[in-house]
Amino acid sequence: MRGVTGLLAGLVLAACAQDVDGPTAEPATRIVLDGQGATTGYVADTGAHVWLGLPYAAPPVGDLRWRATRPASGWDGERDATRHASRCPQITNVLDEPEGLEPGLLAGEEDCLYLDIYAPPGADELPVMVWIHGGSNVWGRSSEYDGSQLAIDQNVIIVAVQYRLGPLGFMSAPELRADAERPEDRAANFAILDLIESLRWVQAHAEDFGGDAGRVTIFGESAGGHNVAALLTSPLAEGLFHRAIIQSGSAATVTRAEAEGRSGDLANASGEVLGRVVEGPVTAEALRAVSLEDVFAGLDLSGGSHYDMPRMIEDGVTVPEGGIRAALASPGTFNAVPVITGTNRDEMRLFNALNPDLASRTLGLFIRPRDRDYYAALSDYQSAMWTVGAVDDLASVMTAGGHDDVWAYRFDWDEGAANLLVDTRFMLGAAHAMEIPFVFNRFELFGRLDPFLFNDRNAEGRVALARQMGRHWADFARDGDPGGGWERWRDGGARMRFDTPADDGPELVTGRTVVADLADALASDARVDNAERCRIARAMGDRFFGDGASVAERLDCPDA
Structure with a gap:
């Protein structure tokens, strides 16, 4: 796999996905998707059977742009499933440079709602783990x-x-909502509707590729973890998955932030910028007719890969009004499946290493x-x-609301x-x-940086830790419990600390x-001065959890 984040100016990623140009498909990789058609993938070097670029939804183009996701159609003949589909439209960044793409370019196609499957040979009623990037x-x-190693190691099926x-x-x-053909079209989080449709597809076809539709786990990292949390609260996702893992x-x-009949804030996923490029009255038809280039043309790209970061909107369709946190407070108001949630100890060191005000770089690497x-x-x-x-x-x-099946990690x-x-x-930790x-x-x-991070000196410990983490994730997918002495969350806090024995891990810590303790620690932290x-x-x-004040207010900091 290639990481979802990385270092700027020269920290280019190696091509990590499986090279699908070389392998010749073997008969064992042929499957028939009920209601869609036959497709043939290939056998990866790990031994996993792989099917790439399978459509789970109709292309969201033309009149289907900014509408709820529609089911995919079938095909005639044999579908080649040995190549990845095009990415969804996005602005490139330094992580795309290995493919010859400069940062700041518009790349991808709107016809992008596809998924990839990695399965052990002979898969039969195995847990399915749906990865959200x-x-x-x-x-x-x-x-x-590339989910092939995890699939082989843990005897599970990975869907990306x-x-x-x-x-x-x-x-x-508002113009888009007024043009709704069905209730789901009134949503604002179309990405969540896509993920819901992908889970419907998995339910319909799990048996076709050796999966168990009754044991589907959703797991994702960063924005993917945010989307997992949204799916936990979405009434439209009820019954489509059975466990959830939120990574960072x-x-x-x-x-919704809408003013004067228009959305007032593009960072809140609005249509205001689009309204500027529409000639004549702003209607749903006119918005959908805007070119892909113009959809992105008004965005502020100064933030690089984090341009105008969209927000999860309480649209009352995909996410309840009141928000995710409020919905999770009662098992009656969310899809109360077993949940693992965790973070990395030094989450922000990655982003701070990217900040030229905080870090200097030599040759883009050091x-x-x-x-x-x-x-x-x-x-x-x-x-x-x-955290x-x-x-x-x-x-x-x-847990305070009565949902006991919650585990945490660091x-x-x-x-x-x-x-x-x-x-x-x-610098990274x-x-x-x-x-x-x-x-x-x-x-x-x-x-x-891979040779510096992952080398022969740390190979034994990190590989053992990887196998243990993979086993916990897979056991959770199988049974709804990560096992291995990992206790549920409780009032005093209980989380699995993942590390190698050289650093006294893995271990359960309490x-x-x-936030109040963090504020007190910061007030007396000798590493920094008052400014x-x-x-x-x-x-x-x-x-500030507890009294509504910010940490800056608690420390009597002057306004910025």
């Missing part, structure tokens, strides 16, 4: 992830799915902090806040190279997305991350 819901594709991104996946405009996700949502103490302190508190929102608060909300592996040239242990190679047991993430302390407090966000 990350990328801030504006970038990414299924070809970044694509979904609409950016303004095509999240759009709130979020429960954040926003209400990264050093501009201020070591400030870099560490900022990353520590920001990462802890991520509060994605794990401690989320798990506590669910990923701590940080055994990459540390030398005079590059100190990955400090257990950074955002670092757990993905361990879950998939495929150690390709940061291209030219204790909760509380830096307030910059960190403001970077921690504006929500």
Whole structure:
């Protein structure tokens, strides 16, 4: 797989997906999808049987742009399933450079609702794990992830799915709702509708590729984890999956923000920019007629891969009004399946390493902090806040409401190279997305940094940790319990800390991350001065769990 995130200016990713040009399909890879047709894939070098680019939905083009996802049609003859489908429309970034694509280009096709399947040979009624990729819901594709090793190691089936991104996946405009042909067309989170349709497809065809439709697990990282949380609360997804894993996700949502008959904020997935390029009256037909180039033309690309990051909208169709967090407070208001939620210890070190104000780069590869103490302190508190929102608060909300089947984890592996040239242990540590190679047991993430991160010196420990994590994920998919002594979340906090024996892991640890405690720790942190302390407090966000105040307000920081 290729990681969903990486370092700028030269940290290009190696091509990690399976090369599908070489293998010749074998008879064992032929399957017949009931109601669609026959298709032939290939056998990967791991021994897994692979089918790529299978359509799970009708192309969302023309009059189907910004409508609820429609089922896929069938085909005549034999479908070649040895190549990935085109990515969904997105703006390229440095992670696309290995394919010869410069950052800032519009790439992809609207006809992109396809999925890939990786299965052990002879699969029969095996658990199905549906992977939802990350990328801030504006970038990414299924070809970044090769599930063949996980499928072989753990005897499960992996399905990697694509979904609409950016303004095509999240759009709130009254003209579109007024033109709804069915209730689902009134949604704003079209990406979630895509994922729901993919799960309907899995339910319909699991038996065809050796899966058990009664044991479907959804799992995703970053924006993919956020989408998993949305699916947990979506009434349209009821009964379509049976376990859920949120890796470094979020429960954040926003209400519709529309003013003067138009959406007022493109970052809130609006139609305002589109209205500017429509000649004449702004209607649903006129919006759907806007060229793909013009859909993206008004976006602010200064944020690179995080341009105008779309927000999950409480549209009352895919996500309940009141939001994800409120819905998770009662088993009666969400799809109360067993849940694992977790984060990486140093989530924000990845993003801070990308920030030229915080880190310098030599030859695009050797990264050093501009201020070591400030870099560490900022990353520590920001990462802890991520843990509060994605794990401690989320798990506590669910269990307090009576949903006991919740498990939590923290990923701590940080055994990459540390030398005079590059100190990955400090600059990245257990950074955002670092757990993905361990879950998939495929150690390709940061291209030219891979030899520094994953080398012979740490091979024994990391491979053993990868197999243990994969076993937990697969046992959870099989039985709804990750097993191996991993206890459920409880009031005092209980999470599995994933690390190698060299760093005293894996182990079950207790204790909760509380914002008030973080604020108190920051107030006396000797690594930073008062001005830096307030910059960190403001970077921690504006929500203080407990009394509604922000950390900056608690520390009496002046307004920015």
